[in-house]
Amino acid sequence: MKQVQIIVDSTADMPERFAAQCRIVPLTVHFGSETLVEGVTIDRRRFYERLVESDVLPTTSQATPAAFQTVFEDVARAGGSAVVITLSSKLSGTYQSACIAAADYDDIYVVDSRSVAIGAGILTEYALRCVSDGMDAKTLAAHLEQKREDICLLALLDTLEYLKRGGRVSKAVALAGGLLSIKPVVTIQDGEIQLVGKARGSKQGNNLLTEKIAQCGGVDFSLPVLLGYSGLSDACLQKYVEDSRALWQGQIDKLESTLICSVIGTHTGPGVVAVAFFHKSGQAAYR
Numbered sequence: 001m002k003q004v005q006i007i008v009d010s011t012a013d014m015p016e017r018f019a020a021q022c023r024i025v026p027l028t029v030h031f032g033s034e035t036l037v038e039g040v041t042i043d044r045r046r047f048y049e050r051l052v053e054s055d056v057l058p059t060t061s062q063a064t065p066a067a068f069q070t071v072f073e074d075v076a077r078a079g080g081s082a083v084v085i086t087l088s089s090k091l092s093g094t095y096q097s098a099c100i101a102a103a104d105y106d107d108i109y110v111v112d113s114r115s116v117a118i119g120a121g122i123l124t125e126y127a128l129r130c131v132s133d134g135m136d137a138k139t140l141a142a143h144l145e146q147k148r149e150d151i152c153l154l155a156l157l158d159t160l161e162y163l164k165r166g167g168r169v170s171k172a173v174a175l176a177g178g179l180l181s182i183k184p185v186v187t188i189q190d191g192e193i194q195l196v197g198k199a200r201g202s203k204q205g206n207n208l209l210t211e212k213i214a215q216c217g218g219v220d221f222s223l224p225v226l227l228g229y230s231g232l233s234d235a236c237l238q239k240y241v242e243d244s245r246a247l248w249q250g251q252i253d254k255l256e257s258t259l260i261c262s263v264i265g266t267h268t269g270p271g272v273v274a275v276a277f278f279h280k281s282g283q284a285a286y287r
Contacts, residue, residue: 002081002107004137006127007071009063009094010038011087012113013228013258014121021128023071023082027094027263028061035061038262047262048232048270057162060263062093068101072108081107081137083144085124087116088191109141111148114191117264118276119153122224126278150278152216153188154196155228156205156240158271160184163193185209202236206243209273213247217279225277227257231270234259240273 010026012019026038029047031054036042042050051058068084075082084102089095089112102108113120123144130140157163163186183205185197196212199205219225229237237257241248248255260272 001134001136002079004131004135004140005075005080005082006124006131007068007075007082007084008120008124009086009098011092011094011116011261011263012085012120012124013117013261013264014124014226015256015258018121018125018128022124023074025063025067025071025098027063027092029262029266030059030061032056036262042262044259044262044265045232047265048230048259051265051270052232058262058266060266063097065097065100068098069104072101072105075108076105082109083127083137083141084108084110085113085120085127085144086110087120088112088114088188090114090191091116091193107137109137111141111144112191113144113151114148115151115153115188115276117153117260118226118228118258118274119151119188121228121258122226122276122278123148123151125224125226147278150220151188151276152213152279153274153276154209154212154216155186155268155272155274156199156209157184157186157268159269160186160195162269163267183208185212187212202239203243206240206273209240209275210244210247213275213277216277219247219251219277220280221251223278225252225255226275227255228260228272228274228276229257230260230265230268230272236271237273 007023029036084098086095095112098110102110113123183199187196197208199208
């Protein structure tokens, strides 16, 4: 059987030991006329420093077909196969770029995660498990297209302002969550960002996030679970972990977390606390 490589775009957030097992195709961030390649010419912490310092809100660009093709050529030359996992096609043209590039290759399969950030990250970690168990690329791609439906991604945001400015939520949704000191909770539903709740202040926000996790059908702790945060400090994340201790205690040895990438941070802003997991089999995802 051909060796299977996992290829992701740079918005898939995961612990470094899993990222090191993947080929990563970068997206770009623009501060005015300055173009920065995510993970290449700017790292995550420096991005958040720039975000705080800059008077101009950055913008982002999708990965190009040419960027994917460079990686695909390496796979083909090595006689291997690959599964590509991208962020939701409803949030970026990156999935389409990967499909265009993959059209010339027989053993490269592109999967739309229908998620983003740590949601795509846990799907990637799951894919790596499947490769380790000996699954071939074609079978894995089909399997991931089923398993992605079990992913629940929830995020407590400091504000919806960044999502509104970037055009990732409607003005009506932004207005609904935009009251002073209101903390919105969002999810990814059918590949799009949806507002699922609002709370006044961080304490209520943390409680609401935990409540929405339960509404997702509960956490399958046998599969990857990952927390994420944005900004220069993980203090908000650590406060959430403390407030939600009853949810995790006795279920998992260590809760892993990661700093959310610069492209996603552009659209969420700092102060995000997010959790991604696979809901329990047979339970409906949040609706």
